[in-house]
Amino acid sequence: MSEYSKILLDESEMPTAWYNVIPDLPAPPPPPLHPGTHEPIGPDDLAPLFPMALIGQEVTTDSHVDIPGEVIDVYRLWRPSPLFRARRLEKLLDTPARIYYKYEGVSPAGSHKPNTSVPQAFYNAAEGVKKLTTETGAGQWGSALSFACAQYGLECEVWQVRASYDQKPYRKTMMEVWGASVHPSPSDLTEAGRAILAQDPDSPGSLGIAISEAVEMAAGDPDTKYALGSVLNHVLLHQTIIGEEALLQLAKVDEVPDVLVGCTGGGSNFGGLSFPFLREKLAGRMNPTIRCVEPAACPSLTRGEYRYDFGDTLGMTPLVKMHTLGHGFVPDPIHAGGLRYHGMAPLVSHLYELGLVEAEAIHQNECFDAAITFARAEGIVPAPEPTHAIAAAVREAKRAREAGEERVILTALCGHGHLDLAAYEKYLAGELEDYDYPEEKVAAAMEEVPVIA
Amino acid sequence: MSEYSKILLDESEMPTAWYNVIPDLPAPPPPPLHPGTHEPIGPDDLAPLFPMALIGQEVTTDSHVDIPGEVIDVYRLWRPSPLFRARRLEKLLDTPARIYYKYEGVSPAGSHKPNTSVPQAFYNAAEGVKKLTTETGAGQWGSALSFACAQYGLECEVWQVRASYDQKPYRKTMMEVWGASVHPSPSDLTEAGRAILAQDPDSPGSLGIAISEAVEMAAGDPDTKYALGSVLNHVLLHQTIIGEEALLQLAKVDEVPDVLVGCTGGGSNFGGLSFPFLREKLAGRMNPTIRCVEPAACPSLTRGEYRYDFGDTLGMTPLVKMHTLGHGFVPDPIHAGGLRYHGMAPLVSHLYELGLVEAEAIHQNECFDAAITFARAEGIVPAPEPTHAIAAAVREAKRAREAGEERVILTALCGHGHLDLAAYEKYLAGELEDYDYPEEKVAAAMEEVPVIA
Numbered sequence: 001m002s003e004y005s006k007i008l009l010d011e012s013e014m015p016t017a018w019y020n021v022i023p024d025l026p027a028p029p030p031p032p033l034h035p036g037t038h039e040p041i042g043p044d045d046l047a048p049l050f051p052m053a054l055i056g057q058e059v060t061t062d063s064h065v066d067i068p069g070e071v072i073d074v075y076r077l078w079r080p081s082p083l084f085r086a087r088r089l090e091k092l093l094d095t096p097a098r099i100y101y102k103y104e105g106v107s108p109a110g111s112h113k114p115n116t117s118v119p120q121a122f123y124n125a126a127e128g129v130k131k132l133t134t135e136t137g138a139g140q141w142g143s144a145l146s147f148a149c150a151q152y153g154l155e156c157e158v159w160q161v162r163a164s165y166d167q168k169p170y171r172k173t174m175m176e177v178w179g180a181s182v183h184p185s186p187s188d189l190t191e192a193g194r195a196i197l198a199q200d201p202d203s204p205g206s207l208g209i210a211i212s213e214a215v216e217m218a219a220g221d222p223d224t225k226y227a228l229g230s231v232l233n234h235v236l237l238h239q240t241i242i243g244e245e246a247l248l249q250l251a252k253v254d255e256v257p258d259v260l261v262g263c264t265g266g267g268s269n270f271g272g273l274s275f276p277f278l279r280e281k282l283a284g285r286m287n288p289t290i291r292c293v294e295p296a297a298c299p300s301l302t303r304g305e306y307r308y309d310f311g312d313t314l315g316m317t318p319l320v321k322m323h324t325l326g327h328g329f330v331p332d333p334i335h336a337g338g339l340r341y342h343g344m345a346p347l348v349s350h351l352y353e354l355g356l357v358e359a360e361a362i363h364q365n366e367c368f369d370a371a372i373t374f375a376r377a378e379g380i381v382p383a384p385e386p387t388h389a390i391a392a393a394v395r396e397a398k399r400a401r402e403a404g405e406e407r408v409i410l411t412a413l414c415g416h417g418h419l420d421l422a423a424y425e426k427y428l429a430g431e432l433e434d435y436d437y438p439e440e441k442v443a444a445a446m447e448e449v450p451v452i453a
Numbered sequence: 454m455s456e457y458s459k460i461l462l463d464e465s466e467m468p469t470a471w472y473n474v475i476p477d478l479p480a481p482p483p484p485p486l487h488p489g490t491h492e493p494i495g496p497d498d499l500a501p502l503f504p505m506a507l508i509g510q511e512v513t514t515d516s517h518v519d520i521p522g523e524v525i526d527v528y529r530l531w532r533p534s535p536l537f538r539a540r541r542l543e544k545l546l547d548t549p550a551r552i553y554y555k556y557e558g559v560s561p562a563g564s565h566k567p568n569t570s571v572p573q574a575f576y577n578a579a580e581g582v583k584k585l586t587t588e589t590g591a592g593q594w595g596s597a598l599s600f601a602c603a604q605y606g607l608e609c610e611v612w613q614v615r616a617s618y619d620q621k622p623y624r625k626t627m628m629e630v631w632g633a634s635v636h637p638s639p640s641d642l643t644e645a646g647r648a649i650l651a652q653d654p655d656s657p658g659s660l661g662i663a664i665s666e667a668v669e670m671a672a673g674d675p676d677t678k679y680a681l682g683s684v685l686n687h688v689l690l691h692q693t694i695i696g697e698e699a700l701l702q703l704a705k706v707d708e709v710p711d712v713l714v715g716c717t718g719g720g721s722n723f724g725g726l727s728f729p730f731l732r733e734k735l736a737g738r739m740n741p742t743i744r745c746v747e748p749a750a751c752p753s754l755t756r757g758e759y760r761y762d763f764g765d766t767l768g769m770t771p772l773v774k775m776h777t778l779g780h781g782f783v784p785d786p787i788h789a790g791g792l793r794y795h796g797m798a799p800l801v802s803h804l805y806e807l808g809l810v811e812a813e814a815i816h817q818n819e820c821f822d823a824a825i826t827f828a829r830a831e832g833i834v835p836a837p838e839p840t841h842a843i844a845a846a847v848r849e850a851k852r853a854r855e856a857g858e859e860r861v862i863l864t865a866l867c868g869h870g871h872l873d874l875a876a877y878e879k880y881l882a883g884e885l886e887d888y889d890y891p892e893e894k895v896a897a898a899m900e901e902v903p904v905i906a
């Protein structure tokens with residue numbers, strides 16, 4: 001075996017279909033319910049918010065969905081993404097494990113998010129939509145959608161959580177470079193925003209509030225639709241190109257993973273990496289352990305309840321069955337903004353209930369500690385979200401060393417941290433707090449979760 | 454021809470030698486002179502600052518220098534870098550030109566600088582050096598050297614121009630992530646810094662001052678040496694891997710460039726891209742026009758004089774023959790910090806004198822305008838420095854459209870702009886100033902340039 005550090009695919013080797021895990025599961029996930037009637041929702045309920053093509057993908061029972069040529073053309077700007085073997089990290093950890101990471105930070109927005117923002121923008125443009133609205137926290141999703149809208153000539157309007165809007169002005173600038181309009185949320189542009197501001201004029205906002213604002217704006221205008229960056233089935237579907245490429249890349253060097261670890265916020269990066277490997281596992285072609293890694297401050301899988309809850313704070317979205325800490329729960333301000341979500345993708349939640357994936361929660365200091373080690377060995381400075389996956393990979397590599405076992409570890413480095421250096425500054429200054437599980441805040445939020453008969 | 458967007462090389466196709474243009478030139482460049490005696494300097498004069506391997510490369514007459522295996526191992530973390538065809542930009546410009554850009558923003562530090570920081574750190578470590586000092590402006594070079602030092606277990610101490618240190622804290626954090634110590638310059642740690650602070654306690658600093666500080670610290674400690682990120686022959690030598698790869702990549706798609714454009718500050722990115730193509734041109738195998746692009750506010754090639762001058766502000770470095778605006782010249786605060794240097798690499802200056810390369814100067818608003826067009830088409834947000842190259846490429850593409858001619862344009866996108874979004878914010882707000890050529894300031898600085906008989 002040569003001393004390769006990365007395994008590349010040519011554009012001609014890029015997968016041409018996304019993978020839908022649902023038909024391969026022993027049982028389908030429970031359906032979303034109408035927030036008012038509590039009956040299963042149909043396509044008509046979603047039509048004000050999403051184009052028909054995406055609604056179709058949300059409920060499809062096909063195993064594969066072809067990627068349109070116009071989407072592949074844009075994917076080519078950064079895909080196929082590289083798979084790296086972390087040889088220098090392995091050496092530093094003195095481990096017999098072989099560590100591979102699939103790097104999605106090469107996308108224009110610097111994360112895995114364009115894998116879904118591009119097809120979402122494409123399908124909307126194809127159905128004549130003129131504008132997309134969305135919410136964003138730290139800004140990864142907002143910038144990914146801004147980039148995608150620029151590719152297909154769509155307008156893009158983003159509600160960014162006020163605290164991030166003020167603290168991280170550069171993500172806003174990035175969105176504007178790609179032509180988007182960005183508003184702090186809560187804003188006075190929506191009823192949802194005005195209601196929050198009436199209660200608290202200085203509200204720092206939350207993802208749940210920003211979702212409410214973006215959904216309201218889309219619902220009120222026939223030329224405008226809404227785009228969500230995680231949680232939903234079609235979003236996870238688009239992300240499976242990560243795992244499909246990684247399968248091809250590992251095959252090129254005759255490797256089969258023993259363990260997959262991926263960070264989970266809404267679940268799209270984790271689902272994207274793991275679902276194709278889960279297919280192989282269910283078919284008996286390999287047998288990796290597949291593990292979600294979540295922040296100790298917002299541990300929806302390891303501590304949340306599996307029940308129907310809203311996706312947003314104000315209760316405007318359909319009810320989805322998921323592991324939740326309560327839609328009113330506002331997580332402590334950990335730096336992994338993309339993991340600060342009260343729920344988990346229904347599909348990932350379903351897999352967890354079925355026992356097909358495991359989960360663990362890690363505190364942020366351990367994550368940044370692993371990230372510094374990683375950066376000095378491998379060069380790349382990770383975004384705060386994937387530091388959780390790296391910390392879990394480091395744990396695995398140390399276990400392999402203790403056991404004296406060769407193990408193949410695969411993870412996804414879903415974004416770079418060039419716009420998150422303030423978090424590293426705090427870590428290096430010893431000022432990063434390890435928030436524990438907020439038991440009482442969660443208990444209070446769970447009181448507000450509707451009881452579905 | 455397939456609809457490829459990028460042309461990749463496998464690691465096994467990476468060039469294994471750097472190219473030295475000097476033996477292929479009709480005349481060698483004039484030698485550097487001792488700052489005191491004005492006699493040509495020898496290896497002993499440079500030994501306090503540089504390891505013997507690099508001094509040897511500075512004066513070598515070999516056409517090729519083998520890249521050590523330990524350097525190739527680190528290069529593999531991001532090299533070979535991709536060559537992109539800017540199909541979406543071509544379409545937007547409605548041009549018959551085919552535009553290619555070699556993208557160096559995939560390196561850990563986000564620019565082309567690690568191509569030389571890595572071998573510089575390697576050769577120093579191999580000769581037993583314990584620490585490297587350097588200067589940095591916006592921080593691209595300082596972060597590249599910090600990364601490289603982490604790879605070979607060297608300490609790294611960086612003097613960052615005070616104005617940038619205060620305005621751009623995130624580059625400092627990036628250097629610290631890789632383990633470096635960073636000081637604002639002027640500092641009270643050196644005689645040079647104390648002398649400046651005595652005159653002006655609030656001095657914003659300059660690259661020339663920071664060089665004086667880093668050189669002083671290295672000269673005073675036998676275990677410490679100094680590293681420079683541009684200008685010198687060995688730096689340009691290391692960067693030729695850019696052009697060598699681009700040659701291989703263009704050959705893969707049967708293309709021969711008609712025009713090369715590259716931005717020039719100290720000249721290392723430009724030299725790195727163009728020298729291998731110049732070799733092909735001098736050998737009669739192709740005939741591209743090769744053009745330097747510099748900022749209108751700091752036009753050392755198009756407006757500077759070709760004569761011996763110092764590399765730093767305080768006159769501690771050897772005298773080198775180059776196009777200079779005077780070592781005391783402090784350019785206006787354009788956002789392309791890496792192009793704010795009073796001189797030009799002696800080798801690039803020599804080529805310009807020989808008529809082997811052309812030059813043009815562009816104002817920063819035209820550059821950012823081109824960069825926004827580029828970002829919306831191609832996704833990548835460029836660093837302020839290569840916006841100059843992009844603006845020149847756009848000019849060429851428009852000329853091709855007017856002439857109705859197919860032309861093949863090659864440029865280097867030498868870094869991403871993720872840490873330069875404040876510049877874009879200003880541009881989008883219409884607050885970017887177009888500084889004209891500062892004739893009087895340059896005339897005053899030129900008065901201080903020593904007269905060599």
